[in-house]
Amino acid sequence: MTTVKATPETEVERLLCCILPGTEWENHLYCVGGYVRDQLMGLDSKDLDLVVDLEGAAEAFCQRLHEIWPHCTTGPHQLGVHYPIWHIGFCRDIRIEDQTYHVKGAELDVADTQQESFPDDESRQRVTRFGTLEQDARRRDFTVNQLMRCCTTGKTVDPSGRGQQDIRDSVLRCHPDVDPRQVFRDDPLRMLRMHRFTVKYNWHPTVEVENAVAKEAHRIKIVSGERVRDELVKMTQTGNFANAIDYMHHTGLLAYILPEVDILTTVDQGTRHHSEGNAFQHTLLLLSKVDPTTVACFVALLHDTGKLATQERDGDHVRFHGHEEASGVIAGAVMRRLRFDNQTVDKVTFIVSNHMRAHHSKDWNSRAVRRFVRDMGDDLEAVLHQTEHDGQSSYGADGQPKPNIIPRLRRRIEEQLVIPIRQKPILGGQAVMDILGCSPGPRVGTAQRWLQEHVDQAACLGHEASAEEATVWLREEYDEGAADDGV
Known part of the structure; x- marks a missing residue:
């Protein structure tokens, strides 16, 4: 196993190695999934998932831990009815003889090994029953996530025979005995996970995996907005959101989860102000520049979605008058569809709706500058950042980015702030x-x-x-x- 720094989770492994010999769980309890994968990659992971290849043993194991250390563990509880997982946490460190195990803060999810089926094509609801270690591995999406490590011996188990090599080769593939289309048909969320792994770790899906996504992309419609949102947010945190969006367009998935963005490939912007390409290419360029935060990424992603509806042509000149307001309406609808909280919806909608306002600041007098600061309120910095990056992602006919107007506007704002700008009326x-x-x-x-x-x-x-x-x-x-x- 690749050496990683000690964490509460690795301390739990050390504790289990000490207490399992001689018990009914000896050689039957395994660390699984992303926790094992990340450690083999030399990364830390807090998602410690365990499986027991004995029927009903997950509940019994958690209950036994709590019986032994009632003051050091939280009461075990079941997380799911249809897919039973038992959860237990450690609230204190544990000392055995002269050894202290620094497990405080660790959280365990423990399940019996499972085999599963998805009888309803319109739902991700799975039906599970007890299965073997091999069956449990085969139900997981990719070989790199099927790896297991025995908690008794510390030995890594590679059920597909390819997981460890695929990590070394940066390859994403499904179990060789499982049809990739079936993997994504059963649980379409796995298609989003595939894209996230690709940009997060710079992994390369096999041709079979990519083809399966292209054929099953329509199945993503059965996944809830919340689950799609969570995967997209995780993609923003990789710092490669632009690549993720571009890759989802390539595989066809983007057309089903964000059609408002995918269709931007058809929006010609002309070359006078946007020689960098169509509205989708401009959006990707902007996404590559913004900070990897949820708000900044979704503002950049949705800021020009109103261009299709507002496009006007005058010979070779293309205009999009009022596209920021139209984009704001679309942005609000998309964010609500993805079940973002109201504060995030309002913030993204506001910034998108106002992202063009500062472009006209060179003609403003001092009162207009103060009015702008007051109107932008707490979102002033976010609007300025969006405007600046947007301009730097827009290339004129000469192939050069537009002049950066924001530094001058910032200086003018600073000059005006000598006398505070009121956000509330001077008289109630x-x-x-x-x-x-x-x-x-x-x-x-x-x-x-x-x-x-x-x-x-x-x-x-x-x-x-x-x-x-x-x-x-x-x-x-x-x-x-x-x-x-x-x-």
Whole structure:
């Protein structure tokens, strides 16, 4: 086994090696899956999954651990009804004679070895029953994830005979006795996992695996939005999200999970402002530049999805007037379909809808700069980053990126921040109603916006207005008719 640093999980293995000999679980308990794979690759892993090739032994094993160390372990509980897995955690380190096992924080998922079937074509719901070690391995997606390690001897078991070599060769293949199409037909989420492994580890699926994905891609529709979301988020964390999106387009999977992005390959942008290629190629270029965070990646991914609906041609010139608003609507719909939380949906939608606004900043006066900062609020930095990377991913007819306008805008913002930019109206709604003698309604908001313009004008002249001054302005200078006309 490749040497890895000690973790609570590796300490659990050391503990098991000590306590298993002479018990009914000796030579029957195995570490499995990604935990073994990652350790053979020299990586840390916290996902410690165990299988027992004795029927009903998973529950008995967890209960026995808790009986021996009731104050060091959490109470065992079953995670699933149709696919029974027993969970137990360690809340304290364990000492046996003169040995301390630093297992605090480790979490174990333990199951009997299984064989499974998927009787319903419209569901990922599996039916399981007890199986052999070999059957348990064959139900797993790829040979690199079928590896096991005996907790008694520490010996690695390679049921397919290819898993360890495939790790060394960076190859993704299914068990040689299993049809890859059946692997993905049974559980279509495995197709997304294949793409994630490809970009995370720079692995190369076999031709048979790629062909199987192309033929079974339509099956991804039975996977819930939450599960698709989770896999996509994991892809963003690899730092290779652009490659993941491009590869999913290549295999045909993207057309089923994100058709709004896949169709961008058909959106010609012309060469005057986008000689880098069509809208999909531009999106990939942008994705390669942004930070590997969920918000930044999904903003970049969806920022131009409204271009198809807003495309206008004037000879060789292609325009997309209002595409940012259209993209914002689409982005919101996509994020909700993927079951993102409301805060993330709102944030991505807002940034996408405003990603073009700063492109016009060279013509702004100081009040416009202050208005922009106020309107962007807490998302100011995210909008600036998106705008900057978007510009650097847009190539003119000369093949060069557009001039970077953001550094100058940042300097202008910094100059304006000498006098703080108010996010809230200088006078509250009740104060405005008292001064104007009006009831709640649109008149209040109109007056507050008029006041904000005066506050900004004063700030541009180096003066920070007070609430008292705002009260005087509203009483003596406010022209409601002019304010309604936008003055």
